[in-house]
Amino acid sequence: MFHRRSRSQPQTLDQTRLARRRAEQQLVLALGPLHNSLSEYYTYVALPDGHNAELKVVRPKAVFKTLTKSPSNDTKGHHPLIVLFHGGGFSGGTVEYMTRPARDFALEFNAVVVSATYRLAPEHRFPTPMQDAWDTLVWLAQHAKDFGADPAAGFVVGGVSAGGTMAAVVTQLAKDRRLRPPLTGSWISIPLLLVKEIVPVRYKDEWRSTEENKDNPGLNRDTVRNIIRTLAPDVRSPLFSPFSSKTPHVGLPPTYVQAGGLDVLRDDGLILAKALRESGVPTRCDLFDDLGHAAWTIYATPYSRVRLGPKTMDGMRWLISQSRSQAP
Template sequence: MEAERIATQQPDTSTEYSIKIAMRDGFLSEARVHRPSNEGNHPLLVLLFGGGFMFGDCDQLSPYARLAVRLLNVTVINLSYRVAPEHKFPTAPHDVWDGILWIKQNAESLQVDLAAGFVIGGVSAGGNLAAVTTQKSLDERLSPAVTGLWLGVPWVLESEVVPEKYRQVYFSRTQCSDAPGLNQQAMDMFNVAYDADVKSPDFSPFNSTNPHKGMPQTFIQVCGADPLRDDGLIYERALREEGVKTRLMVYPNIPHLFPDFFQLEAFQNFHFDILNSWASLFGKHIAAEDIKQALADSPFTLCS
């Protein structure tokens, strides 16, 4: 599988290339760098792939990274993390945190200006890791601070850690247990493979000793027929109640993200909102027609 991925990966160029980042145990983790062709240091977007903590790689979000470079003139780094069941919890959040620290230490050679913009984002399981990492960056007083968080259909809760005041609105796991794409059977498989301590701050930002308060502006996308729906809805509410600037985008009756559904009009809106959200998180305005044209020119590989 890894050989097949490498064979289909775009060849390295001066603006798109792979690097290796040493993890705390000495493992060399691949990351994919996408950068503008113009000189100078650029703001940074870090992207984390999805796949239930079992699947995916740092190439998954490259089509979106290229669009971000094209439209926003930012550098994008797609980090990797080791996946289950070979690498159980907390390997994934540790890998991402080690990657963030490495980027911070090597910002100058990467030609990124974190003070000008430092956004972290992820989809599904990658959304979990993006939220956990951003909360940890706040808890650890990382400087320069993360300035924005984007979460696509994030997985941030399990029933054991849902705060009491939100329990009555946490029912999408059962309501959408037979949803197409991602269902309860798949969730059970992912949970067994990942084997997380769900009460650890490395699993959920809700487990931080001081959750939510002071988090950067956060944009969250939620699908209405997704078992993970209420994770995103509750997280946005918890952030907003702590004074965090948020934006919630909901796509009614749409299941969890899978390529088979991408031709649905709602998913076209989903793609548009990804890029529009990133622009806002970097304090930029991109014309709607420019976003639509960029999307028309690009393939999609986003998955769960």
């Protein structure tokens, strides 16, 4: 007697996210062993509304020795603080996502690198993900010494894709709300920052990638529209985009922007870089002509890694050097 095989049931959102977390854990394993000079651990930050946001910390082992020997937590001048936000269309991604750049930055710049999470749509629509990112940044600014970091040596926020949006948003908020200590730099990679309603008039003719790259196989126009529908943002809120701030771009810290030439979001990054330069912000921008929606993360392919890796490290090197040149 034969039994018809039942069609597999679609995964629930929780199942999909669990599968993604396991996949991202496997991608972290594929990076190889952690360098013997670094330590890596997980912790949580309690946000103002009681939510516990997961953090992954990568830092030099020397930080722990300094903390245990110095009750005053005096690590001044040694360890910059770099805060990273992951991608995933505001509805996916885990704390593992940014492990590749986190390890590289910790090793190269003797930095304390914190990869941060935020609550995801559709259960948590706008502005919750952005508010989580801001609240986490504020908490880390206040508790940097607890991690062995010294923001005076560098306080950089960064992110990729949705995380690049987060980085751009909180960089603007940090200036508008006078975060203390202030950010010294920002790394914004392949962000979603613009929709038709908020593209500044002077840049409308330059916002073309949403049409030119609308059928990109990695991230296309329809996917972006679905992301917007799922997040359900108020696009005129400064929690959605720095372009919606009352005083956008002016007075921001040095910023490094990355964009893919074949990315449907290419011009979001390029217009941001142009607006920053026009506002007098020290800005570097790398356009990877032959890449789509790709960045220096655990998802980087062998093809993209050789293009993204050196440029990303050079960009962060520039940001850290800018931080140190501003130090008293």
